[in-house]
Amino acid sequence: xxxxxxxxxxxxxxxxxxLAILGLPLLGLSDYAMRVATLTALYAVAATGWTxxxxxxxxxxxxxATMFGIGGYVSTLxxxxxxxxxxxxxxxxxxxxxxxxxxxxxxxxxxxxxxxALITLALAEMVRIVVEYDQPLTGGAQGLSVPLVRNSxxxxxxxxxxxxxxxxxxxxxxxxxxSRAIAGWPLGYELRAVYDDEIAxxxxxxxxxxxxxxxxxxxxxxTALAGTVYAQFTGFIDPDSVLxxxxxxxxxxxxxxxxxxxxxxxxxGAALLVPLGELMTSSEAGAGAGITKVLYGLILVAMVIVxxxxxxxxxxxxxxxxRAQA
Amino acid sequence: xxxxxxxxxxxxVIEALHGVSLAVxxxxxxxxxxxxxxxxxxxxxxISGLVRRQGARLHFDGRDLSxxxxxxxxxxxxxxxxxGRQVFAGMSVEDNLLAGAHAAPWGSAQRRRRLxxxxxxxxxxxxxxxxxxxxxxxxxxxxxxxxxALMLGPRLLMLDEPSQGLAPRAIGELYQGLDTIAAQGxxxxxxxxxxxxxxxxxASRAYVIENGIVALEGPSARLARDEAVRAxxxxx
Numbered sequence: 073x074x075x076x077x078x079x080x081x082x083x084x085x086x087x088x089x090x091l092a093i094l095g096l097p098l099l100g101l102s103d104y105a106m107r108v109a110t111l112t113a114l115y116a117v118a119a120t121g122w123t124x125x126x127x128x129x130x131x132x133x134x135x136x137a138t139m140f141g142i143g144g145y146v147s148t149l150x151x152x153x154x155x156x157x158x159x160x161x162x163x164x165x166x167x168x169x170x171x172x173x174x175x176x177x178x179x180x181x182x183x184x185x186x187x188x189a190l191i192t193l194a195l196a197e198m199v200r201i202v203v204e205y206d207q208p209l210t211g212g213a214q215g216l217s218v219p220l221v222r223n224s225x226x227x228x229x230x231x232x233x234x235x236x237x238x239x240x241x242x243x244x245x246x247x248x249x250x251s252r253a254i255a256g257w258p259l260g261y262e263l264r265a266v267y268d269d270e271i272a273x274x275x276x277x278x279x280x281x282x283x284x285x286x287x288x289x290x291x292x293x294x295t296a297l298a299g300t301v302y303a304q305f306t307g308f309i310d311p312d313s314v315l316x317x318x319x320x321x322x323x324x325x326x327x328x329x330x331x332x333x334x335x336x337x338x339x340x341g342a343a344l345l346v347p348l349g350e351l352m353t354s355s356e357a358g359a360g361a362g363i364t365k366v367l368y369g370l371i372l373v374a375m376v377i378v379x380x381x382x383x384x385x386x387x388x389x390x391x392x393x394x395r396a397q398a
Numbered sequence: 399x400x401x402x403x404x405x406x407x408x409x410x411v412i413e414a415l416h417g418v419s420l421a422v423x424x425x426x427x428x429x430x431x432x433x434x435x436x437x438x439x440x441x442x443x444x445i446s447g448l449v450r451r452q453g454a455r456l457h458f459d460g461r462d463l464s465x466x467x468x469x470x471x472x473x474x475x476x477x478x479x480x481x482g483r484q485v486f487a488g489m490s491v492e493d494n495l496l497a498g499a500h501a502a503p504w505g506s507a508q509r510r511r512r513l514x515x516x517x518x519x520x521x522x523x524x525x526x527x528x529x530x531x532x533x534x535x536x537x538x539x540x541x542x543x544x545x546x547a548l549m550l551g552p553r554l555l556m557l558d559e560p561s562q563g564l565a566p567r568a569i570g571e572l573y574q575g576l577d578t579i580a581a582q583g584x585x586x587x588x589x590x591x592x593x594x595x596x597x598x599x600x601a602s603r604a605y606v607i608e609n610g611i612v613a614l615e616g617p618s619a620r621l622a623r624d625e626a627v628r629a630x631x632x633x634x
Contacts, residue, residue, distance in 0.1 A: 258500070265486050265497050272484035274468040275446060275477075276546065277500045333488070 093241050097234040106233035110305055112346040113240035114298045119326035119338035120247040121295030124254060124287040126324055127332025128263040131284055132189045135196030136323045139169045139292040141315035143299025145203065148216050148309060151227070158228040162300035169296035173289045181281045181288075184270060193317070200315040215310025218303055228304045236305045243301060244339070247294045251335035254290070263287055267333070295323070318365075325368060329375050331384020340383045345371070399424045399586060400445070400476075400554055404454035407437075407444040414440045414449070416610045422554060425583045429601035429618065431594040431631055437610040438590045439481060442556045446471055446478045458554070477547035481558040483539040487532040491523055491542055494531050498546030509549075516545040519575055537568025541575065548579070555579065556588045561596065573600060594631035598622045606631070 096109055122136045146168055147161030156164075172195075180191040203210045210216065223231045230236055254260050262283035265273035274280050303309045313319070322345075324332075330341025345368065352364040379386045400422040407415040415437050422428050430438045444451035445458075447468040456464045458474055472478075477498075486494050495516055499509045517524035520541040526534060531542055540560055547555055557576075561569040573596070580587050591597035598604055598618040606614035606627060614621065621627050 261493070261497050261500065264488055264493075265500075268486040268488055269484045271448060271468075271480060272486065273497075274448070275472060275480060275484075276498050277469050277472040277550070278497075279467075279469045 090245060093245060094238070096241070097237060103233050106237050108347050108350045110233055110237040110240045111302075111350065112342050113237065113244045114302050114305070115323065115326060115346050116339040116342035117240070117244050117247045117298035118295040119323045119330075119342055120244075120251050120335070121291035121293070121298070122323045123327040123332050123335075123338045124251060124263075124291035124294075125284065126291075127327050127334075127337065128255070128260065128267065129284055129287055130267040131288070132324065133192040133288075133291075133320070134189050134317070134324070135192035135194075135320050136291075136295055137315055137317070137319035138172070138192070138196045138199050139295035140299035140302070140319065140323070141199065141203070141309075141311070142169045142172065143296030144303035144309045144314040145210065145216070145299075146296075147300040148218050148303045149210070152216065152219055157226055158300055158304050159226075162228075162297055165300050166293045166296045169292040170289050173292035174285065177281075177285045177288045181284045193320075196315070196317060196320055200311045203311050203315060211310070213311060215308055215313070218307045218309075220307065228301070236301070240298075240301055240305070243297055247298075248335060248339065250290065250294070251338075254287070255335050259283060259286055264333075322368070325372055327382075329371060329382055331382030331387075333381060334384040337382050337384040344383070399459055400588070401455055401457045402441075402445070402453060403456075405441070405444055405451060405456060406453065407440050407449045407451040409440075409449060414610055415444060415451070418607070418610070418612055420605055420612065422586050422588050424553065424586055425580075426586045426603065427580050427601045428586070428588050429597035429604040430588070430590045430607055431597050431604055432607035432613070433630070434592070436607045438607050439558055440610075441607070442478055442480075442558050442588070442590060445476065445556065472550055472552070475550070475553040476556065477550050477552035477554070478556045479543045479547045479558060479560065481562065483536065483543045485531045485534075485539050485542050485546070487530075489531060490528055491531055491534070492527040494542055494546050495523075495549050498549035512549050512551060516548055519548070519578060520545055535568070537564050537571060540564060540568070540572055544572075544575065544579075548585075552585060554586045554588060556590075558590045559592055560589070561591065561593060569596070576600065594627070595622075598632075 097106060118136065118140050121139065122133060125131045126133050143162065143165040146165035147158040150156035150161040150164060151158050176191060176195055180188045204213045221227050221229050223229065262273065262278045265276060265278050266280055266283055270280050299314055302314065326341035326345055327338040329345060330339065331337025349364045352367060375382065402418065402420045405415055405418045406413060418441060420441065430441060432438050440449060443449045445463065447463065447466060451464065453464060456462065458476060461474060463471060486497060489497065495513055496509065499512060522538055523541055523545055526538065531539065534542060560572055564572065576587060579585055589597055589601060598621060601618050604615065604618050604621050605612050606621065614624065614627065
């Protein structure tokens, strides 16, 4: 029935995956390791948001960080200024991200080709500049600190990394479930048709603009939610960490390296690259920080040469090979 | 069934059709021939709403097409197989066909039946139903593109240069399939072809398009005898 449909194992493998994700803290990893795992999960969620439009429909967003930043800034501002719990703030951030996606898509999806990438890039820069200059409200380039309350589920703050991890893991599971469901829904067909050929898709009766819009909005919401949890987790956000172009590219990179046309590719990419990046940054007193970017670039180049469809395709190929031999 | 009067179409500011009138009756086989860049493809694209167009009349079964977005047109019963065999490369053969039935508000049983009908018409597609469509040969991809169009059970099937780039044997098979479709009498075929001889052989009526207008029209047999047509398009 499906070529790029859900895939990746049966119900057993899925259940094992869910347990592995939720049960990771039981391994008794260090607090630092759990922090890395939390970051990985959050970036995986954000990258999953990117992949719904960028991977499934090949409408490459170069401004996904905008959605991440909206999630982080809205919840943090509401919390810091009016004491609104980040649970509500996260919902407000997601709603704003959805509205921004609708407005942006309304313009960009009238045009075909690379305009979407350019418009998302332009918007991302505009938002970053506005946030940097509107210092009284946003803290400007100095960033915003999340008021410290410590250990309150209601205010989404914890003392231990593993508690943040569980929140991030639940969000990750929800994001993966949504992405997997979309791949199997009619919307999944529509996006794959758009990926291959927009005109042929329209001639097959696909409302191309609506399909793109739905994927973009769903992805914006996921990415914004990840941004909110990220802000709570790190306790501090600034334009560099949540609104920058390098972050946008990083998110796309996780999805592409993992396999942007599959629901689990973004997680695979993040699970490989985020810990690698952390390792490089923390070693040698941060001397590796610059090298990380070089390394990311090299990995991307290698991936594009070896298998442009990412780890997912590499794995599928191997499995198919194994089956052919059996 | 399809009625077009004084159709104009534009690519940006360039006017590509300058008042084309054309009609297709139910179950009819009609060909559009003419030189490269004369506007043959544009006529199909204008019917499907893929270019900016305006006509004194652009009706299908009495419904005005000019206000409809491209994705709403297939559901009316107009299937358009664009130039260059646009199959969805990333999907399997069967998924391509199911994607074709996308606009149909049918239950899965009807989709199944349609699928079986297409497989009966193009047995090769059935053999390769699970195969990725990008691994098909050119002729098979064209069959798939046509099969996908048929999944809607269209009353008008518009084909843009279906034999382009195919081996002679594949062209033979392709036209055999088209003959079968036309012989069922429920689907009219509007065929744009570079190869005028083949198009005139297939169709009962034809239009000769030159520079965005209808230069000549009539029964295929008569056009095939026409001196100008023979000299310009049949190379005789």
